Amino acid sequence: MSNKSKLQPAARVAARRQDVWSIVNEAAAASPKQPIVNMGQGFFGYNPPKFILDAAKAALDKVDCNQYSPTKGRPRLKQAIADSYSPLWGRKLNPDTEITITTGANEGMLSAFMGFIEEGDEVILFEPFFDQYISNIEMAGGKNSIHFAELEAAITPMTKMIVLNTPHNPVGKVFSKEELFKIGELCVKNDIIILSDEVYDRLYYTPFTRVATLSPEIERLTLTVGSAGKNFYATGWRVGWLIGPPYLIEYVAAAHTRICYSSVSPLQEAAAVGFEEADANNFWDSAVTEMKGKMDLFNEVWKELDLPFSDPEGGYFVLVNMKKVKIPSDYPFPDHVMNRPRDFKLSWFLIHEVGVAAIPPTEFYTDKNAHIGEDWLRFATVKNTIAENFGSAHSLAKPEHQFGLKDCSDQSGKVAVITGSSEGIGYGCAHTLLKNKLSKLFIIALSEEVYHGAIEDISKTISPQAAQKCTFFKCDMSDWPSTYGCQSFRPRCSHQSPDAYP
Numbered sequence: 001m002s003n004k005s006k007l008q009p010a011a012r013v014a015a016r017r018q019d020v021w022s023i024v025n026e027a028a029a030a031s032p033k034q035p036i037v038n039m040g041q042g043f044f045g046y047n048p049p050k051f052i053l054d055a056a057k058a059a060l061d062k063v064d065c066n067q068y069s070p071t072k073g074r075p076r077l078k079q080a081i082a083d084s085y086s087p088l089w090g091r092k093l094n095p096d097t098e099i100t101i102t103t104g105a106n107e108g109m110l111s112a113f114m115g116f117i118e119e120g121d122e123v124i125l126f127e128p129f130f131d132q133y134i135s136n137i138e139m140a141g142g143k144n145s146i147h148f149a150e151l152e153a154a155i156t157p158m159t160k161m162i163v164l165n166t167p168h169n170p171v172g173k174v175f176s177k178e179e180l181f182k183i184g185e186l187c188v189k190n191d192i193i194i195l196s197d198e199v200y201d202r203l204y205y206t207p208f209t210r211v212a213t214l215s216p217e218i219e220r221l222t223l224t225v226g227s228a229g230k231n232f233y234a235t236g237w238r239v240g241w242l243i244g245p246p247y248l249i250e251y252v253a254a255a256h257t258r259i260c261y262s263s264v265s266p267l268q269e270a271a272a273v274g275f276e277e278a279d280a281n282n283f284w285d286s287a288v289t290e291m292k293g294k295m296d297l298f299n300e301v302w303k304e305l306d307l308p309f310s311d312p313e314g315g316y317f318v319l320v321n322m323k324k325v326k327i328p329s330d331y332p333f334p335d336h337v338m339n340r341p342r343d344f345k346l347s348w349f350l351i352h353e354v355g356v357a358a359i360p361p362t363e364f365y366t367d368k369n370a371h372i373g374e375d376w377l378r379f380a381t382v383k384n385t386i387a388e389n390f391g392s393a394h395s396l397a398k399p400e401h402q403f404g405l406k407d408c409s410d411q412s413g414k415v416a417v418i419t420g421s422s423e424g425i426g427y428g429c430a431h432t433l434l435k436n437k438l439s440k441l442f443i444i445a446l447s448e449e450v451y452h453g454a455i456e457d458i459s460k461t462i463s464p465q466a467a468q469k470c471t472f473f474k475c476d477m478s479d480w481p482s483t484y485g486c487q488s489f490r491p492r493c494s495h496q497s498p499d500a501y502p
Helices: 020-030 050-059 075-089 104-116 132-139 177-190 246-260 265-278 283-305 342-353 367-373 386-390 405-410 425-435 448-461
Strands: 099-102 122-125 143-146 159-165 193-197 222-227 240-243 317-321 376-380 415-420 440-445 470-474 493-495
Touching (some): 075 099, 099 104, 104 240, 222 246, 240 246, 283 317, 342 376, 448 470
Parallel strands (some): 122 143, 193 222
16 A cells, blocks of 8 residues: 555545535635625624523532533433423423433534444435435435425335424424424334434424424434524523433444543533523513514515525524526636536625625535525524625625715605604614614614613614614603604504605
8 A cells, every 4th residue: 555545534534525614615715805794604692691601600619510411411411401492392301311402403414324323234315404414324325215295206225314493594484393294104004213304493483393202103213403602692601412312322422432532521510500591581482573573674675686685484594585586607616616506606606795694505405406406595684784784785795875964855765753752762773773774763662771782682683783874852751752753552553754854
């Protein structure tokens, strides 16, 4: 064997073409539009809640939290997960035998594949799928098998596992109870393991069913994957877990031990506090409300541009059809983008011409079916700068102008008034600012507290710069609504008549 051949990489990594994440990051680094707004990758543009951050800081002062944790995870976190999920399972989960902690959900799935998949085994996926699934399966020596209409026909004697993803990335689909039960019964019939990726399980906008809860027969075959990073806005913490029967969890934990031994101790402790205090802080419900508000606000852009987009039932990704976007035929793409489907070119073009990064979804398909996603881009709506960076999407570059108060009377149609006195007015303001591309927004409210709450919502949902477009007018209850000519006493009542206001 020559020295050159000894330096050749293993086939499991050598055969892969350049991945979508490195291509998008390369484009972002080279773009003349800086700073880039990364709406492609699913990391959050804001911090976890204060009670979770405080827990992480406190954990760093504890000696045991700065050392190795047990390979299956810290007892406090496993107990917190058991306490949180037992009511959803309809029975008491055993934290010692039915839960194992992993270094993020992705490593948890790799551990599941490594624990059960051998060379020649088949794993069935539903297309499109998160791109890491394929590489994780092939790393373990398995083959992927994808089939939509004839799932049962796709099963062979070598089929050992089916991977589900609900809420789905990138489509946003939440599998119905009926769909999951049919799949589950098929797995029971053929004794196939179900690996259910449910990392967006706290962000759903339609009824959500956990496949493991459908029947004892289905549960005995199911491994459910979760993510503290997705739950608590902390994707960099890399804390995940699997819930399942002891005879499955045992081998996932064994593979996890060989891959990375144990997971990050102080962040496990912080995640435990997250679960323990989430209900008291109304965190789960407020997260859903906030995320749906961001998504609806974001989609106003595509409505105005008449570009088709997905309406996710869960998660925080939106797919937008860019077929109408015309790219110059002589646009200078690098070779590794030129040879990829159109969505890669759309992504590169958007990054360089607008300064916004999105993910080409053909990466989530096999080559055979990549044409399905070639006119689409995937956007993550978990950022703080949605409207500020997309308000100019109509011209692909031109920024909105801001006007001082003295200029407002000349900007008919560019000024609006929004009235309100209750929680939620901020999202009404943000919606109005974005939808009408306003240069100024007058907010009439009963107190400065309501106004400042609205400003905080606008800063969080759009940007601090957008909040500067707002001016406050105080209204006494006795004056409402006749003084201001408002039709009703409720938030989100907007008016396009600036002449009555200074």
